[in-house]
Amino acid sequence: MKFEANQAAYGDCPQCSSPLQLKFVGKNTFIGCTAYPKCDYSQSFNKNEVITLKVIDDSHCLECASQLAVKKGRYGMFIGCTNFPDCHFISTNQTTHDKPQYQPVGCPSCQSGKLHRKQNRFGKFFYACDNYPACKHVENDEPVAKVCPKCQVKMMLKKKKDVFICVNKKCKHVVNEEE
Secondary structure, eight states: OHHHHHHHHHOBOTTTOOBEEEEEETTEEEEEETTTTTOOOEEESSOOOOEEEEEOTTOOOTTTOOOEEEEEETTEEEEEESSTTTOOOEEOSOOTTTSOOOOOEEOTTTSSSEEEEEEOTTSOEEEEETTTTTOOOEESSEEEOOOOTTTOOSOEEEOSSSEEEESOTTTOOEEETTO
16 A cells, blocks of 8 residues: 555656655655665655746847746746756846945955855855865855954954954954944
8 A cells, every 4th residue: 555655646666667755864855766775766856946937028148049038946036048958047136336346355264265255045145265165264244355453353344334343253343434
């Protein structure tokens, strides 16, 4: 009875025609063949497929001139090229004139790397050293190449528009440039 329910839910193995079942290893979940170890077929349980929701009329890709489409993927909705496997163009709403570009700042931990702006899967920005995994320095606030007037450290964090705080944990000096 158990295999009949699995066959209805997951189907048969494409390699050996045995029923497929849901398997758990550690924190990972996947669909695997019941004839394991004779057959080692497995597939990801969470398929991260991109679905095309709507093709946008009178639009064109900047790289290959194909039409653009509204698509839904692993990280949400986006606008991308309809010629996907051959073209990887994704349109963004951000323009370079809205906000000045971030300039990487030297890493205070390893002294050899630079802190680059990265984006997590939820859309939030953070700043991490490019010497990762050797250096795991991360900041949530934007680092700025500005010397702290109190301890002379060469990097401060931008908290608000004109408010900066020293990156040195012993100092934590706050500079308010509005005053």
